[in-house]
Amino acid sequence: MRTRPLAVLSFAALSVLVLAGCSASSTDAEATPTPTATDSSCLLDAQPGDDSDQITVAGEAPELDASVPEGLAFADIQRTVVTEGTGDDLYVGDLVSGAYQFFDGASGELLEDSTVTSPDDSGMVPMLLDASSYSVFVAALECEPLGSTAALTIPGSAFGDDGTSVVLVAQGVEKLPTVATGDDVAPTDGFPTVELADDGAPTVTLPEGEDPPSKTEIAQLKQGDGATVKEGDTVFVQYTGVKWSDGSVFDSSWDRGAPSAFPTTGVVQGFKQALEGQKVGSQVIAVIPPADGYGEGDINEDDLVGETLVFVVDILATQRAVSQ
Incomplete structure (x- = not known):
């Protein structure tokens, strides 16, 4: 087994990059609040840009089909909402079912497709908006309606000096219960x-x-x-x-x-x-x-x-x- 790439990026790294990319904001990255579960506020609220706007997505969960062009700048973290859903807005702490694709930003190679890790015939997987462990899903899905499909571009610097830029495409489809239902x-x-x-x-x-x-x-x-x-x-x-x-x-x-x-x-x-x-x-x-x-x-x-x-x-x- 190999480590899931979606679990390796820290909230702190995402916060610094998002804040640095928000030219209209004067917020100091050092003042980023400690991530906690909330139902009414955005922690990152990444914005669209030239990179994320070039990601194309066909289909819907579980069969997403995204394309990553060559030559993206990956200057900062960017998020483009490709299609907007009609459900309630998602926030940190939410658990949803849906689908994602994860790409190498330099080559456009598909690194992980959630359909191969689905536990059942639905093809769907759980996605937790957890700022401490799965902060990429926070950046991709927070403060957007359930059902939205988002394209997120992340510079390699978020992963360290030798990091490779990546692209995440994700769609949340349904909120999952947060208590046992049996x-x-x-x-x-x-x-x-x-x-x-x-x-x-x-x-x-x-x-x-x-x-x-x-x-x-x-x-x-x-x-x-x-x-x-x-x-x-x-x-x-x-x-x-x-x-x-x-x-x-x-x-x-x-x-x-x-x-x-x-x-x-x-x-x-x-x-x-x-x-x-x-x-x-x-x-x-x-x-x-x-x-x-x-x-x-x-x-x-x-x-x-x-x-x-x-x-x-x-x-x-x-x-x-x-x-x-």
């Missing part, structure tokens, strides 16, 4: 109990006076009927993690206000086990001992070594890995 499953005896707030955020209560299990245990709270998560997939989730030692929350996508995405091969073994084989729409609870978490050792406040961890995970979407 059918409720009866609680499993011996597991922590879970109560859901109106927005879907879980509160975990540990069983009193019981020792944690010696091996990873997983139970379903909701049974989905979507695509099955496979090894190496990038999975889009909401989750809360709790320490068995004191019941405190140590990490939660809910607290950040938006879903998270990561490959199943990029998390601790117990979390990986909780994801793979599950269907989209499911909610699972996993109790993970140190051996499948962050390792054995003395428990302290500074890390998760020695901790048994409890995760409640809503599985929202999945995308297949790109093959070599």
Whole structure:
């Protein structure tokens, strides 16, 4: 498997380039706000230019067919909305299904077509407008109506001194739920109990006076009927993690206000086990001992070594890995 190119560009790099290219703006790049989930503001709002205006796009998601001409200047980040949709405007934190194509700017070579990573027959893939991990989708789709197709040109300097300029063409088609939508499953005896707030955020209560299990245990709270998560997939989730030692929350996508995405091969073994084989729409609870978490050792406040961890995970979407 190779690294998905869409996940390598930082929000900071995008911000600096966009702000530098906005001649009408006096905003200092150093003053760029920390990216947070929002439903009413634009973080980048990239503008059209001579480069992005030359990208042509035929078809609609999932069968986009873009063409990148030779000789583009790639002076700054530019975005041209090729076709405008009719849905609600998209903002950071939104999760949508749609399609994209990713091109080498120098050669015009197609580097990645989302149709080959779709987990089902629809040909669609999930796209998360996440400024920290998938900032290219923020730059391409934010503050435009759902259904729009955008062409984004990014200079190689955004990727470092030896970076290659790239072009992203993307279309968001449908907003995806940000909570598990599967059918409720009866609680499993011996597991922590879970109560859901109106927005879907879980509160975990540990069983009193019981020792944690010696091996990873997983139970379903909701049974989905979507695509099955496979090894190496990038999975889009909401989750809360709790320490068995004191019941405190140590990490939660809910607290950040938006879903998270990561490959199943990029998390601790117990979390990986909780994801793979599950269907989209499911909610699972996993109790993970140190051996499948962050390792054995003395428990302290500074890390998760020695901790048994409890995760409640809503599985929202999945995308297949790109093959070599």
